[in-house]
Amino acid sequence: MTDDHSPQGAGYPHDWDPVLVGRFIMRHATRVPQATAIVAHGRGHTYAELAAAAESYGTVLRDAGLQHGDTVAVCMEPGFESVSVLLACSEAGYVFVPLNADQPVSRIADICHRIDARMFVVGPGSSLSAVDARELASRSAMAQEDTLTLHGPPMAGQRTGRLVLESDVAYVIFTSGSTGAPKGVTMSHRAAVVALRAITHGCDAYPRLASVAPLGFDFSILDTVAALGTGGTVFFVPRQVTMHPFRLLEYLRDHRIQQLHCVPTLMQVLLTHCGTRLAELTELRRIVTGGEEILVPVLDRLRKVLPGLEFTIMYGQTESICCTFGHVPNPIPATQRAIPLGSAYPGAELLLLDNHGARITEPGVTGELYLRAASLFNGYWQDPETTARALVPDPQRPHSGELLLRTGDLAVLGPDGLIFAGRRDHQVQIYGNRVELGEIERCITAIPLVREALVTAHQEGPAHRLIATVVTDDELRGDSTRIRDHCRTHLPAYMVPAQIQFVDNLSYLPSGKLDRNAGDAG
Incomplete structure (x- = not known):
């Protein structure tokens, strides 16, 4: 992105722009402008339409007086509008804060207060009324743009003209916290793009990809990148469809979905309620799953119905988006009781350490997983104490200044790699x-x-x-x-x-x- 305050004559090419999340998502837009990028809420939208909408929303936000680094809370179901706002925020240097459409008003109010939301955007699928939105923002409605309503005050003052850099915060994802209060995972453009680049290679998406993740779950961004970052189409499955197994089956079948991204629990639900009807998904080629441990019996049952189905296991935390990918063999060996986490993508290293910070190399010994990577988050929003417990000095090189992500996940080294063994915080003494x-x-x-x-x-x-x-x-x-x-x-x-x-x-x-x-x- 160019700016009036950019240094001139510094020896850099004029088109040397930062690699931002939005630009990475849209890197194929000029190559396939008329291809369908997004299908959501019963409509399809091209890459060209997505680019135009992002520019339009960016203009509205800038005209409202938003400054570099301001937070924009977005409450809706994922779709064309949410991706457009993400792109607009990315380009202008605003912080995108996605919120689930059906979250309680009290939780949304708490998050908006904690991030000092400068703008509150309500879109399709949100359960909030206009009154709720205005009360949450404590401001009056100021603009209507297609199906989006923006709430916020006219903000006076001269624009700072700061550059949008890869080190800027791209988005904040709020996850459940052990204390009961949600934690805001703060991700920079630089860290996110490192992981997103790995996703476009590790997932190797088929052209028609279905996403069932709510907007406030980082899988929604991951799914968007896996599809659009490879020039494909992302189908955002409506929440009311996802919650009903038979309707979800029919959606996947009728839209000829080739790749599905979901947590393992949803696979179990589909098996339980749909059984052999899953054979109707004749176009489905791959399921990419993560967020929970995947059990061998579930995979075996799915492959009995869909024998050629590919499985990609993706391991990682919101604090790093992802760090490993693993492809499950077909068939799974009869002696294999657990699925390995897979291999870390190039540029990342997953370490299995004991309670003293020493590397575990002996099979069968339980340790905790630590991640070294350029994709680590900045920290939890305005929570330095919790951040210090997650981003810790390298136990093996404490004086290097490098911080590692202490994942809290336990694992053992098996014959085929690391095997998930539970959570540190799910341990008890008996x-x-x-x-x-x-x-x-x-x-x-x-x-x-x-x-x-x-x-x-x-x-x-x-x-x-x-x-x-x-x-x-x-x-x-x-x-x-x-x-x-x-x-x-x-x-x-x-x-x-x-x-x-x-x-x-x-x-x-x-x-x-x-x-x-x-x-x-x-």
Whole structure:
């Protein structure tokens, strides 16, 4: 991007522009301007239309008086409008803050207050009324642009004229925090583009890609880049469709989707409710999944219905977008009980360290994963204490000044690479033994007819009592003895759940991930 304050005669070419998130997304726009870029809300939009809309929205935001670095809160379902605003913010140097369309007003208000939102944008699918939006922003409506309503005050003052640089903050994604308050993951253009470049190669997208992620989940940006960054088309599946398995099946079938990005839980839901009807997805070639551990039985069941289906496992955190990719073999070897995390993309290194910061090279030893990469986030928005717990000095080279992401994920080194072994914060002590709840869940889900399992630990005096909440087929429902006997065969006695409870469904977060806190009421 050029600017009146750019240095002249410094020896740099005039077209030496920064690599920004928006420009990376639109790098194929001039090559295929009339190709369909986005399908959402029943309409298709070309790359040329997307570029024009981004320029139009950028003009509206600039005319409103926004300054470089101002935050723009955006509440809507993902689609043409949300991507256009993202592009507009990227080009002008504003900070894009996406919010789920169906979030409670109180949560949106809290986030807007914390980021000092200078503009609040409401678009398609938002459950907020105009009154809600005006009250949230504490401002009056000031502009209407197609299907977007912008709320904010006329902002006086001379524009600063600062350059838009790769080091600028591109967006802030709010995730659940351990304290109950959402954490704002602050990502620069530079860090995001490093990961997004890896995604366009690691995913190697088919032309027709479906996204089911809500706007406030970073998978939405990832999906957009995986499709548009390769010149393809992203289909944003409406939320009301995603929530109904049969309607989702019909959408994927009727739109001839070739690649689906989703969390593993959604794959399980489709299998449970649609079963052999998934064979109707004759165009589907690949599923890219991440955000949760993927279980071998689920992959096996999917491939029985869709034998040629490819699976790409993508591992990473919002704090780095992604860091590894792995392609699942077909068929999966009979002896393989877990899917490796895959290999770090070039320029990233995933380290397995023990409690003293030493590298673990011995198979079967559990350690914590640390990430070295240029794609690491800046920190949590206005939360230096939490940031310092996540971005830590390199335990092996503490004086280098380099910061690593302490992921909180546990893993072991298996014959085919790193195997996910749960979360540090899901560990409990049982009779002095360190227990990872995910290991018990994996043991239970290995039982035929078990669909899902959630294990929680409840404090009873000085000890924990383990409770397993299980979703099964009717034949196994209520048979807690069979489940407990299986656990006794494969786990130490202290890891066998004291109680088994059966439910029809587990609870899920808006991102589609399993809601682990929902089991705490047991």
